[in-house]
Amino acid sequence: MFVLTIDQARSRSSADRIPELLDLLAAVPTVLPWERSVGDEAQGVVADAAAAVDAVLLCLRAGGWYIGIGIGEVEQPYPRSPREARGSAFVAARHAVERAKKTGERAPLAVEASDAGGPAAAEAEGVLALLGRHVLERSEAEWRIIDLLQPGKRGTQTAVARTLGISPQAVSKAAARAAWHEEHAVRPAAARLLAWADADR
Structure with a gap:
């Protein structure tokens, strides 16, 4: 099980962004829902490793969040809210988000x-950090293009070029600069490492 603890950066000098975060993550499937846990922090419990990767990359794109993923047990029966839940995954997530701030x-x-899932967890963190670097460096112009691309579908770059009124070459260059193809190739690997870390406990 994966507990994500997400803390707002610079919360003392900026507006409360937790409602924005909950809207952002609403489509990510959970076992226990995304909720404000305390103050400027939110939590959710996810069973699927790919969903955890999705949540991380959404938060990185939005910017201004510290993200901790805790892998471990969540005590059953599950309560209705993560605020009422207990288990080693919550402790791990707390340690993770504090480390994310540094x-x-x-x-x-x-x-x-x-x-015992430590080695795979460390490898998953490394892969996610590499993915995150590309996400953080993308420009708004690149996002406009890659948001319209569809992985594995032939002709998608030509269709996007036609939609945006630019050349297919411009689309291809933007996808290359943004490491879009690499992201979609590596996402399953990040999810697999998280799943291995969970299985190895």
Whole structure:
């Protein structure tokens, strides 16, 4: 099980963004829903590793969030709210989000496993940090293009070029600069490492 604890950066000098975060993550499937946990922080419990990757990359794109992924147990029966839940995954997520605040120039995320899943958790963190670097560096112009691209579909770059009134070459160059193809190739690997860390506990 994966607990994501997400803390707002610079919350003392900026407006409350938790409602914005909950809207952003609403489509990501959970076992226990995304909720404000305390103050400027939100939590959710996710069973699917790919959903955890999706949530991380959404938060990185939005910017201004510290993201901790905790891998471990969530005690059953599950309550209605993550605020009422207990288990080692919550402890790991707390450690992870505190470490995410100290990543410096790197993507502000960390992954912690409660038991023996440490090596795979560290590898998952490394892959997510590399993905996060590309997400953080993308321009608004690049996002306009890659948001319209569809992985694995032939002719998608030509269709996007026609939609935006630009050349297919411009679309291709933007996708290359943004490492869009690499992101979609690597997302499953990040999810697989998270799943291995969960299975190894």
